[in-house]
Amino acid sequence: MPHALDRIRVGSAPDSWGVWFPDDPQQVPWERFLDEVAEAGYDWIELGPYGYLPTDPARLTEEVARRGLKVSAGTVFTGLHRGPAVWDETWAHVGQVAALTQAMGARHLVVIPSFWRDDKTAEILEPPELTAEQWAHLTKGMERLGHEVRERYGLDIVVHPHADTHIDTEEHVERFLDSTDSELVNLCLDTGHYAYCGGDSVKLIETYGERIGYLHLKQVDPDILADVVAGGVPFGPAVRRGVMCEPPSGVPELGPVLEAAQRLGVELFAIVEQDMYPCEPDKPLPIAVRTRRFLRSCGA
Template sequence: MTIRVGSAPDSWGVWFPDDPRQTPWHRFLDEVAEAGYSWIELGPYGYLPTDPARLGDELARRELRVSAGTVFTALHRGPAVWDATWAQVADVAALTRAMGAGHLVVIPEFWRDPVSGEELEPGRLGPQQFANLVSGMERLGHRLREEFGLRMVVHPHADTHLHDEESVTRFLNATDGDIVSLCLDTGHYAYCGGDSVRLIETYGERIGYLHLKQVDPRILADVVAQRIPFGPAVRRGVMCEPPNGVPELPPVLDAARGLGVELFAIVEQDMYPCPPDQPLPIASRTRRFLASCGA
């Protein structure tokens, strides 16, 4: 059983394809390799070069490989959004497959703006919207497997409709386990009150991918008390450098090893926006910490 550790543009303050406050893509690639990682995610589509030949060359020069692509979807809005959703997903999936990766991380769309925290729609799904989410994710998972050979892993995320223990377990119980797997993000799940070890022990057969992240419990307490949206919470430093937060990562890794399957465990520390010299030292220390945990 192998846990393959990597990192992602998110740990370099990257949330969008193009933003002058973000680390330039070539610096990210240089620094993620320097920090000791050999696996990366693609991040927002368009941040890294989208031409497969060019991107493949850039990765090979740095001895990097791709574990997954990432895409946001709003499938709870029903069949009317399917065509536009698939067009977007197909672009990401094609690049992901061309880079030799086997996973696509699918995140439900935010109900609050990820930067300003402005409410864009209600934070809870009605019965029909939940049914749309279930059927849409199953349809998407089928098509990604059939057309691209990719395993879809759905990512519960703060300020989306799939975030806490109640919504995650309801979603898992409603979906086909042969088609819909989970990307467990330890930081987001803790941010929303969930227990990652318990989720792995209870729904281990559904865990297809990990994001390793920690939350500063002191900042989180203020965030919860003041009902601060996720974007402003990130700017306060709610996502922190391991091993300074929760959940403790060694028990999570031990529980994951207990599944007896190969898993990617991709480090993500939300830091949008951040000073350009901040990510590399954190990434290097985090890689050394995870190595001390046997990962």
């Protein structure tokens, strides 16, 4: 029998139901997502793209409560490497999401950096490497965001390294962590994105344990990933090829990741996020049921 991972709180997210946008005809209705995530055996959910779930706190509270669910985090997208000129626009978006996240009793805000390559069209929007000045804007901007979000909403920000953004590879993630204040900024380690970009999640947890504030659980198919890397395929088309796969068929092994996280001695959310946009509406639930069963077999 596996050891009980009693510090790990497992949940899932709209992403595992093929939801990437607030409104999209290819996505399942939000009511179906809530029904099915509860049916699959998860207690915790994320808000997903702002506007997918109801944004009225009273209504959303009622909808999640009657299904026995609780909210672990909201998600925001930022382009803070562009400097102070984008602060007001960024804060308008962050404030909306943070207010709803706070109202739902959650404590975390997942912050995703902006893409340098369009995940739908594959258009190159910016160079994949930041200049020294842009790195300074990014790190100082994230520290400011962490401070403001905590002061105004009582939330902790966790920055999500993500494929096709400027915080992706081991080198970039370590540079970001070494350049930011742990009191203000910590990490949402997404095991799939980190593996997609060549990183080792267990090593990161063991090296930067005090900076791991949140987990997203997913795996990549190594064979599809090899083709994606060889062909320079952008993230969106890579997802459509099935690069993010159902556990436990891909990498990294999630058991050792969860055990390393348990050893940190702090309570951590571990939210399943199997990127599947777009997908057939009947596909997510059976996968979610099997994934929950697999995670229980790991002790979570």
